Amino acid sequence: MHTRTGAAIVLDTLESLGVETVFGYPGGAIMPLYDALYDHRIAHVLVRHEAAAVFAASGFARSTGRPGVCIATSGPGATNLITGIVDAMMDNVPLVALTGQVRSTVMGTDAFQEVDVAAITHQVTKRNIVVRSIEQIEPALRAAFRLAASDRPGPVLVDLPTDVLRAFEAEQRKPAATKSPECERPRATAQALDAAVEALQGAKRPLLIVGGGTRWSGATEIFRAFAAHIGAPVASTLHGLGCADPDDPAFLGMLGMHGWKRANHAVAKADVIFALGMRFDDRVTGDPTKFAPNAHTIVHADIDKAEFNKVVHAHVTLHGDLRETLAALDHRLARVTLPSFEEWRSAACAPQERLPRDDARHDHLSATDFLDALFAALPQDAIVATDVGQHQMWAAQRVRASHPQHFLTSGGLGSMGFGLPAAIGAQMAHPGRMVVAVVGDGGFQMSMAELATLRRHELPVKIILLDNRNLGMVRQWQELFYSGRYSATALPDNPEFTTIARAYGIEARLVDNANAIGPAIARMLESPGPMLMHCACYPHENVWPIIPSGKSVDDLMEALPA
């Protein structure tokens, strides 16, 4: 038997860590790794831009809970990963990025395609590791995977000089044990747990807000049991969608800037708030000094202690893994009697009229009409990935995700170009499931080269392109807050998207009126392969309601000012 190269050690280690699929794009410094991939069992998805590799890895991770892996070469390959790495950092996505690096002997000499990616990503990764020798490869990768997935998940970058990848190990070694040691996790103190229970016992109008931390701790089921036990209404952040059962009558929907009015009003009226795995993002709180004005107690549970009192003061902090925190709370609640919150719940959860909307002219297609029909038709286990913009918020308002891994969206960073590659990553992870990318015409044009990736790998992703020939969200803000000065947001020269899709060998269909919605969705559901649905929409439909940035629920708007 031969000793292995560094590149082979990388792949063997990845495999021993359970990695079956990686997303990447080759180039000079990373060529030894691609040479090893040539006949390795790990599947490689060739994207058409490194940005898509990191977003696809993110989609894989968001839809599975396991770290996604992306690969790029040195220099421009590595820098093209940056947005997706930041995106993963903001949304707590476990991600391992492998980058090629120039030879160790020329590092620091401005060699061809040399960039100090470790320095660049220092502020936006949980950690990055520059591997200096072949002996460091395996421990570096194991540490990267542990860090990416532990506590509050996030991205880790491992930089691999090309000479280290080409080197041979001194003697043949077996891969280390597959199982990585469990990291010690913080646990909420008994005193804090008791204080949280006391707050509930004294509450008249409690509200649970469920956030993305719930999904990453795998606490969806225990959260639902906890919520049912208390009987309080539940609101969700963007990343918490799917944690609460969308059919639960106590579920108020998404809160925040484009959240459901009843969810935001419940926040304003609640006297006790349980904030579970959320970080009081400004899109949730608006003006934080006016957030939850009637709450005398805010209980904040999170794995990241640095989130406590960062934006909103919490009276009780539960520092720990949310699954364990909720289990401990539930255990305590079983021994006490809580007051009935039925009257409050019924009032807060009163059926809401339809979401406010702009009426499209009769000869135009409404994007929200299309999405209403889409979400009514999708199978319960469908995975929906969105891009960023108006369509993202319309989807978040309407999606009926039965699990948080069914709704994938770039929340914290709001990265256009995310939707299609994220759907590709999710489809690779779930080959038998329906995966839908809901995208706008702006974001799609940042990523539509990935149509080639769909074709190459025969991925049956369905693309819903809501084309309003505008950068719609920016246009909406220009209409509302910039006196209608539409600077650089009109896209009247959009291409024939169906023609482009067909050029890649992908089925495409144009939908341009309300009568075409039903047949188009029916065709999409029965189509075995990838499909682009080009929805030519009314260009001036806005997202309602909206709480203007930095304002409160008192400033909520449901239509254009008269």
Add this chain to the structure above:
Amino acid sequence: MRTVTANDGRILARIIHLAHRFGCSYTSVASEHIGAQYRMEFAFAGSGDALRRLDAQITKLLDDDRETME
């Protein structure tokens, strides 16, 4: 003045960047390589809220730093 020990000496640079991000400035910084670790001493000036947030982030960075390549 806060004194910490880290495996990754680059954390000091990250802390200084964070401090500036939070509107703080450093009044004193020193670092020493001892064995396989770095001993760092630093002090920052800024608003109470910013310093509290900075302190929380430093603690978090040091928690992640404990994950070594062993």
